Amino acid sequence: MTSKPLDYENLNENIKKCQYAVRGELYLRASELQKEGKKIIFTNVGNPHALGQKPLTFPRQVIALCQAPFLLDDPNVGLIFPADAIARAKHYLGLTSGGLGAYSDSRGLPGIRKEVAEFIERRDGYPTDPELIFLTDGASKGVMQILNTTIRGASDGILVPVPQYPLYSATIALLGGSLVPYYLEETANWGLDVNNLRQSVAQARSEGITVRAMVIINPGNPTGQCLSESNLKEVLNFCYENNLALLADEVYQQNIYQDERPFISARKVLMGMGLPVSRELQLVSFHTVSKGYWGECGQRGGYFEMTNLPPKTVEEIYKVASISLSPNVPAQIFMGLMVNPPKPGDISYDRFVKESNGILESLRRRAQIMTDGFNSCRNVVCNFTEGAMYSFPQIRLPAKIIEAAKAAGKEPDVFYCLKLLEATGISTVPGSGFGQKPGVFHLRTTILPAEEDMPEIMASFKKFNDEFMDQYDEYAGYSRI
């Protein structure tokens, strides 16, 4: 039989090449086990509501009213919606051209982009232009748009941290570009050392690669570190010296679990550096409604902000955005609400603050419980989750486990994670999905299971891990260093 156009062997090779471990082999196996009736704890993806986090009340009230604008004329509406939610729904509906059912401008609603610009100015202390802010269906879609604009072919390289969030490796493969890795230093709490950047760029250039852009993820995913101002300054100087655009993935900016290094945006540091860098370095910053303490992943809302991109480039990005007409409008309003939450004195303010703090404080406690839990396990070492929503412990696998994995035709960390899944129902992502130094193994888990479930989950993990190590480890005294 002739092979047909959509048979596997005839597909676009870049499609086949890309890998996305967050929903890869482990997730698929977990889904199968769930279908068979096993209780699965999905910690493979940062999806807070799926693990029981309740949505914040105020934004949901506003969106519900925007979806059902006829309620605004209902005499009973005040019985179940507070007045400030009603007022806010009217405000946002006034910014649309026909409610939530009408396509917006392909960059998003101008009124919401203005609110985002005001938020950025309040956050950073520097004004910005709403025309340089594009709303998107989640941050991932924005990253894909910018990488698509940047990558021209296989010899275009993008500097990506290792470990990284596999959106980057997958998209670069899909677009036929080259990923240029730079290693984060696990022994320095996943710090970013500019010397590693220099080495990576030199290496790539020796291979004929034109390095065009650099990605930072701050706070880090999967690594959780928060970059300091001085570190960001080094990165910006490095990009300037090497003529790289900087893509700053800042989707976890609300998720900070220590007080020494509060989040600081790449844009704020850039603006503070003065001329010529502040007016020349090309920066694109990404944010979302999916992460933070809102966790509204399913709504698919985000934005990117462009700094120092020339108008002709912005026009091209606008043109490409217009092909899919507009980002979904409800999530645009979520973004507006997120950058413009209830203020002191508003009817809903106290409730909003109480709900928000409840989530953030619990996340901070969970980050600690998880790190401590991992560090109590045999052959496991784990840096503290300073920010974001992941824990990324190193699992020191004895030689016998590595051999057993090889015999089973699996990467050692995949082998470990599959065994963990089968034994405990905990669905994690192997470190190899994010990149790690050769011979070093990790897994990523979110810190999102309900706080009350945490002790049991960590006990279950420890039981599996320690028994598994016992089973394979000939040296009971295997070093922790």
Added chain:
Amino acid sequence: MTSKPLDYENLNENIKKCQYAVRGELYLRASELQKEGKKIIFTNVGNPHALGQKPLTFPRQVIALCQAPFLLDDPNVGLIFPADAIARAKHYLGLTSGGLGAYSDSRGLPGIRKEVAEFIERRDGYPTDPELIFLTDGASKGVMQILNTTIRGASDGILVPVPQYPLYSATIALLGGSLVPYYLEETANWGLDVNNLRQSVAQARSEGITVRAMVIINPGNPTGQCLSESNLKEVLNFCYENNLALLADEVYQQNIYQDERPFISARKVLMGMGLPVSRELQLVSFHTVSKGYWGECGQRGGYFEMTNLPPKTVEEIYKVASISLSPNVPAQIFMGLMVNPPKPGDISYDRFVKESNGILESLRRRAQIMTDGFNSCRNVVCNFTEGAMYSFPQIRLPAKIIEAAKAAGKEPDVFYCLKLLEATGISTVPGSGFGQKPGVFHLRTTILPAEEDMPEIMASFKKFNDEFMDQYDEYAGYSRI
């Protein structure tokens, strides 16, 4: 100064090449004029709610409740929501893993995909598999995914009707493939002649192009024709003989304004053809919540259904979908509601039917008013809009207008549409954005302005057109044929 990575000259060439006229020069000029205070009638894009169409009440009630699930526990909820909307919201929330704030599976919620499969079976009379139905953020995103999977490089060709919806030309350019045009016959009410297909494929092959897939848009955009069963059979046979996958854009299947040729899906015709074609021909069919009489464009919901695609290909498409995690969940529920509207006996049934019929009947009248209006104008001829939501009149431009356009550095149809916009505020899309035979000129307008505004809009169009023709036409008796 050195050129920087995101300066225009350094961008991906495919980004620069693609064009999307629906939001191109005319739309941008219209937006400028609007900012300057001019009243603009945006008929450039099929965006019903932006032109005053009210959303259907029942689906919006259900979604509002899903967004605010805490209302389900409010003792007053029954005062403003009917019981069937409350029950339906509970049903859909039960299909999610954490409400609308949780990412779903990257293919969409299994429960909704099942409802879509049941709808397809009811519509076509043949069962289908929910595992082969993927929900998407609007149909455009689905089309882009499938084209990305198909196109491997510049020598891969996709057969696309001319005139076409520029999503296809833009996406093919973006992906670096080749568009292989086949002409629709204007004199045969935009019919699809298989002889044209043969010629196009032969021509492409002589240029070294491997034609891999064919696109049909049924009902047609911008052309409005509805394909007959026998015509679809010819197309399917042609694809089978030439080893092409068929991409069936059926987003206007609810929008039919004549009774001779009701909508029939490519899949139904394929299944009816029997072996071997019915089991071998690879077909992907697209649908959306944006069009039809729902017009929920801003929600960005859609699906595609794959027929005869091998499991390994489906897995690859799933993997790529997983990179952006999941389509937005609220629009998935809109899709569920659309394929499963209120049934006779439900509390909301009568209202739903009344609202739906009101919109569809008015669209049918508007299609007629518009066709008649265009045909009453000098040098304008227009086929009747059998389906979809556009009118695509041919504008027979006298030589002097063509010269004037050239002198202004514009395509003649762009020149005409810009003059129309300046004079009347009517924002259309020039035919060149969709493709047309050389020397023949059109414009596309939607039939969506409010019915009561239609006579005035058509009068305003006629006044402009006839005066414009007078101004340039030396032969008052210019033929209509």
